Amino acid sequence: MSSDPWGRVDEQGTVYVRTAEGERVVGSWQAGSPEEALAYFERKYQGLAAEIGLLEHRVRKTDLAAKEAQTALDHLRAQVVEAHAVGDLEALAKRLDTLAGEIESRQVERKAARAKAADETRTAKEALVAEAEQLAESTQWREAGDRLRALVDTWKGLPRLDRKSDDELWHRFSHARSVFSKHRKAHFAALDAERDQAKAVKERLVAEAEALSNSTDWGDTAAAYRDLMAQWKAAGRAQRDAEDELWARFRGAQDVFFQARSAVFTERDAEQGENQKLKEALLLEAEAILPITDLKAAKAALREVNERWEAIGHVPRDAKPKLDARLNSVERAIREAEEAEWQRSNPEAKARAAGMTGLLQGAVDKLKADLEKARSAGNEAKVKKLESELAGRQALLDQALKSLEEFSG
Structure with a gap:
């Protein structure tokens, strides 16, 4: 026996293996x-141990599926x-027990990982759906359309959820895209109608x-073209090819009219430039009337200047205000001279001036008398007050006397 x-x-050649429960027959050897x-059956044990070692390696070092490993x-x-x-x-059994625990842990970990991945996928798809639903109401057609296409590509790259959840989210996502597409189609249909x-x-x-391009009614026709341009801008845009062709015709008609008007205005400007020179020379004559020494002669000279002024005709628009202002200065000087002459010859005004002068003279004389009394009495406060009042009345009297002298002049 061995x-x-x-x-x-x-x-008898019966082979036994010893276990914790006792001996067990494993074979016969003759x-x-x-x-x-014993060596033969030990090799069978070693082969079994090698298989267990291989499974341990696959479980611990590879991504062997839990079901296959189990x-x-x-x-x-x-x-x-057996x-x-x-x-x-027993050692082999313990190794298998340990491996069973690892497989179970691997199953739990993978289940948790799958659940986490599913949650992340759900969150990602819900975010895609929310953005798509927001974009569905956008009127930024190009940007929103590009973004929705990018969202579709992102969706395709995500794993599927359970059928029900995935179908529900996809339905919302697809509906948002349909709403956007419907709105965009309606917008461009309306835009086409507007362009037509x-x-x-x-x-x-x-x-x-x-029809207006050959008109010579320069002012009214230019105004008409401005009105047509305002209507053009308010009309909106047609399709590009039609817009370009119509604009070329519209612009061409305007060019015909405005070029003809420009030629006429150029000729007119040359004539008005000559008129400006004539009026500038005439202004020198008008300004020589000043200062006025003989009102009657000055008025006659100005009438003659005005007659020649009107006969000359128009001058350039930018020069007219300055020329008119110089002539108006001469006219204003003559009007002021006429007013002054009338004032000197107005008996009522002269009487009022004399009356005012007399009143002021009486007031000044009284203040002077009161001032002398106050000085004699040594009343400095009253002296100071009367001096101030006297100065004011004396100034008014001086002015009234000057006005009275003008009436006497």
Whole structure:
């Protein structure tokens, strides 16, 4: 009989393995020595241990699926329980128990990871849906359209959720895109209608502009073109090709009119420039009337200047205010001289001036008398007050006397 710590072979060649529950028959050996029998069954044990080692490596070092790992573990556990091998089978069983715990932990971790990933995916898709629903009401057609397409690409790159959740979120996402597309389509349909209407309006404006292009009624026609331009701007834009063609015609009609007007105005400006020179020379004559020494002669000279002034005609617009101002200065000087002459010859005004002078003279004389009394009495306060009043009345008297002298002049 032969034996080792984990097994033995009896005289009949029966091979036993020792376990915690006692010995168990694992086979029979008749072809050689007991030592060879034990070595054979020990090699079977080592093979079983190697398989367990391989599974440990796959579980700990690779991404072996938990279900596959559990299946392999259950198979090896059955082999260990019924193993026809000699060795520490309990140690192998403990290794499998440890591995079972690791597989279970791996399952829990992966389940948590899947749940976390699902939560993150749900959050990401809900954010995409919320943004898409916000964009659905946007009128920034290009930017919002580009962004929605980018959101679709992002959605496609995300994992699927459970069917119900994923379908519900996709329905909202797709609905938001449909709403945006519907609004955009309606907007551009309305825009096309507006452009068609703008085209019709501008065709009418072009016809009116072309009809006016040969007019020589410069003022009214220029105003009409300004009105047509205001209507053009208010009409909105037609489609680009129609807009460009209509604008070229509209602008061309204006150019015909304004170029003709410019030629006429250039000729007129030359004539008005000559008129300006004539009026400047005439102004020198008018300004020579001043200062006025003979009112009657001055008025006659001014009448003659005015007659020649009106006969000369128009001058350039920018020169007119300055020329008129110089002539008006002469006219104003003559009017003032006439007013002064009338005032000197007005008996009522002269009487009022004389009366006012007499009143002021009486007041001054009285103040002077009161002042002498106050000085004699030594009343300094009253002296000071009377001096102030006297100065004021004397100034008024001086002015009244001067006015009275003008009436006598």
